[in-house]
Amino acid sequence: MANPEHLAILKQGVGVWNQGREENPDIRPDLSDADLHGADLAQAHLRYSDLTGANLIKANLGGATLVCCDLTLPPPSLHPAPPAATPW
Secondary structure (H helix, E strand, O other): OOOOOHHHHOOHHHHHHHHHHHOOOOOEEEOOEEEOOOOOOOOOOOOOOOOOOEEEEOOOOOOEEEEEEEEEOOOHOOOOOOOOOOOO
16 A cells, blocks of 8 residues: 555646655655555556556656665456457
């Protein structure tokens, strides 16, 4: 589960997030399982962030720093199976 403080800072915008990352370089942000669907994260300094299971569908990650991020998916038992394909 994402750290609510980290998520609140990110939702204030990339400028605020990046300033906080520069002021606190030793903190490893926890954004695990965060719903970042469609978020504009362009140029965000996300290095060393825990993005395990985060929803990044349609998120703008252009120019974002993702060095040493954890982008793993949760085990299959923790997320629903995709719907069965329907025949044409």
